Amino acid sequence: MKVDILSLFPEMFSGVFQQSILKKASDKGLVDFEVTDFRKYTTNKHHKVDDYPYGGGAGMVLMPQPIFDAMDHITQDLTEKPRVILMTPQGKTFKQKHAEELAKEDHLIFICGHYEGYDERIREALVTDEFSIGDFVLTGGELASMVMIDSIVRLLPGVLGNDDSAVTDSFSTGLLEHPQYTRPSDFRGMKVPETLLSGNHALIDRWRRRESLYRTFHRRPDLLEGRTFTEEELAWLEKFRKEEEK
Structure with missing residues (x-):
């Protein structure tokens, strides 16, 4: 370019x-x-x-x-x-x-x-x-x-060390990015969620999708307008709303 x-x-x-x-x-x-x-x-x-x-x-x-x-x-x-x-x-x-x-x-x-x-x-x-x-x-x-x-x-092919990074960034999926953690797993008593340590990639992907939706729901609800959701995501959103009403 x-x-x-x-x-x-x-x-x-x-x-x-x-x-x-x-x-x-x-x-x-x-x-x-x-x-x-x-x-x-x-x-x-x-x-x-x-x-x-x-x-x-x-x-x-x-x-x-x-x-x-x-x-x-x-x-x-x-x-x-x-x-x-x-x-x-x-x-x-x-x-x-x-x-x-x-x-x-x-x-x-x-x-x-x-x-x-x-x-x-x-x-x-x-x-x-x-x-x-x-x-x-x-x-x-x-x-x-x-x-x-x-x-x-940064979106040009080959610019980032890992091209998947641009795909998973906040706003690239229409949602804010999920929380990120690195070593150590326990820092001053603050622990990394057990799911991320499980090695179960399907479970980790589900956790990240849920956390991304949760963060967007609370911080940028405007990004959810007009978006199509899966049945599971709709169930999560309903749970978020009920928790907020308490």
Whole structure:
């Protein structure tokens, strides 16, 4: 996968892309990161990339010219238009299903803005997808794009040491992940559930499914809406509700 990022602060990405899973993915040749400082493409003699909005108002707005010219340079030799992602509070909330969808792409371009917003022509002519990572305010789109990129790249085949890890993560199954334990089995009097020590994989799988459902029921019940359940899962849910009513 090729990942291009347009940013006014490319140095923000150097630490993130040189650590942990993203670095390993890059070292393996599974992803190629390139960060472009679109200020370098401005034709303004003062190197400005923003201006006052027509009609007045607070703040400054990113001008179209630097971003359009940067995009022209990035895409000049491409035969197919890549997915171009705009980080914006107006975008749809980024979820695991979006990460799974975008992980199937060969080329992604992220546009990270600052200031009060973008010239609307950027959105209309260049962008294919608009995303937000939540209902809160960030200084710019860089941090949000890092979150999305990490979520997407870890799903690429071969990136994680164990590909099953991505499948069983929270949200990948639509539920929160079950509790995890490691050695020692008894730490300061706190013991690992006997089921996990039994060696009975069918029993362990059932325990994990139940605990995953239990945790989701209590912490993120919204994730259960519209989900199809087995008869056993419905019985568990009914038991959870009765316990909660006590």
